[in-house]
Amino acid sequence: MKVIVTGGCGFIGSNLVDRLIKEGFETYVIDNLSTGKIEFLNPIAKFYQSDILDVQKMKSIFEDVKPNAVFHLAAQIDVQTSIHNPDLDAQINILGSINLIELCKTYKSKLIYSSSAAVYGTPLYLPVCEQHLIQPLSNYGISKVTPELYIRCYARLYNVKFTILRYSNVYGPRQMPKGEGGVISIFINKIINDETPAIFGDGQQTRDFIYVEDVVSANLSALKAEKNGTYNISTNKRISINELIKKINCILNKNIVPAYKQERIGDIDHSCLDNQLAKMELNWQPKYSIIEGITKTCQFNENIQ
Numbered sequence: 028m029k030v031i032v033t034g035g036c037g038f039i040g041s042n043l044v045d046r047l048i049k050e051g052f053e054t055y056v057i058d059n060l061s062t063g064k065i066e067f068l069n070p071i072a073k074f075y076q077s078d079i080l081d082v083q084k085m086k087s088i089f090e091d092v093k094p095n096a097v098f099h100l101a102a103q104i105d106v107q108t109s110i111h112n113p114d115l116d117a118q119i120n121i122l123g124s125i126n127l128i129e130l131c132k133t134y135k136s137k138l139i140y141s142s143s144a145a146v147y148g149t150p151l152y153l154p155v156c157e158q159h160l161i162q163p164l165s166n167y168g169i170s171k172v173t174p175e176l177y178i179r180c181y182a183r184l185y186n187v188k189f190t191i192l193r194y195s196n197v198y199g200p201r202q203m204p205k206g207e208g209g210v211i212s213i214f215i216n217k218i219i220n221d222e223t224p225a226i227f228g229d230g231q232q233t234r235d236f237i238y239v240e241d242v243v244s245a246n247l248s249a250l251k252a253e254k255n256g257t258y259n260i261s262t263n264k265r266i267s268i269n270e271l272i273k274k275i276n277c278i279l280n281k282n283i284v285p286a287y288k289q290e291r292i293g294d295i296d297h298s299c300l301d302n303q304l305a306k307m308e309l310n311w312q313p314k315y316s317i318i319e320g321i322t323k324t325c326q327f328n329e330n331i332q
């Protein structure tokens with residue numbers, strides 16, 4: 028089976044590519060290396076260095092590969108960039124995705140789209156299920172949800188097969204210390220180097236974090252799904268930022284005290300996605316506990332220091 032991974036040199040994409048290759052998929056990667064790294068690329072994957080906005084190049088790649096499925100992860104993922112440069116954010120995340128959706132229509136490829144908890148905005152209740160109000164708090168949330176609407180529309184109009192996966196905060200090896208779920212990576216790097224991590228607010232705010240291998244498994248489960256659907260991908264377990272620091276200190280055998288800073292406007296107090304639907308319909312469930320995930324991430328980050 029031939030699969031294309033856009034953003035396959037990035038944090039989640041490169042971990043996905045490794046698994047796809049391990050499982051015997053003929054795997055092709057499209058990435059412009061804007062945040063991704065060539066050293067993350069699995070050498071067995073066929074690599075096309077291309078921008079998803081380059082329509083002609085994308086067409087010729089699809090004509091070359093004729094993929095059975097496309098995992099679309101390439102995106103502008105920085106919330107601050109989306110706020111300061113909405114045009115760039117919309118071009119990559121919305122127009123870039125439309126290019127992919129069009130190509131999936133032409134080549135009858137199943138589309139597995141990486142979406143985000145950012146589409147929901149401030150939770151009205153916890154855990155947030157897929158039916159929750161869509162009210163993004165940032166341009167990034169808007170640019171991640173808009174392709175969802177196009178995808179569902181293309182499914183109705185042209186029978187494009189799809190799965191949309193809305194991830195909570197993803198963490199694990201190869202995550203850059205920025206972006207959505209970057210906080211674990213930032214804290215680990217600071218604590219390894221005996222530097223003080225900053226916490227905005229009192230640290231009692233909670234989040235649910237999911238280990239990258241569990242997100243990779245969700246993508247593989249989505250590939251097998253018979254029907255189209257939109258699913259939260261999360262652990263459904265919240266942890267406070269203070270508790271997170273405690274666990275990282277404990278794993279690294281350190282005792283670094285964080286610096287508490289003024290809460291940032293727009294930060295959400297508590298967030299957690301309900302993962303019941305994915306468990307039932309995708310036959311998927313997260314396997315890694317937060318301790319296992321952080322331990323693996325610490326080992327990786329220590330080795331690259």
Ligand SMILES: NC(=O)c1ccc[n+]([C@@H]2O[C@H](COP(=O)([O-])OP(=O)(O)OC[C@H]3O[C@@H](n4cnc5c(N)ncnc54)[C@H](O)[C@@H]3O)[C@@H](O)[C@H]2O)c1
Nearest residue numbers: 034036037038039059060061062063078079101102197208
């Ligand atoms: N990391 C998280 O916690 C998280 C949470 C929710 C959703 N997501 C989604 O998961 C996906 C992957 O995120 P990530 O954390 O691995 O980010 P990342 O920045 O590590 O990976 C994105 C990849 O896309 C590539 N890329 C960016 N713009 C491109 C373009 N115009 N053309 C071609 N390639 C381009 C980058 O070079 C990079 O390799 C994104 O769609 C993101 O919105 C991530």
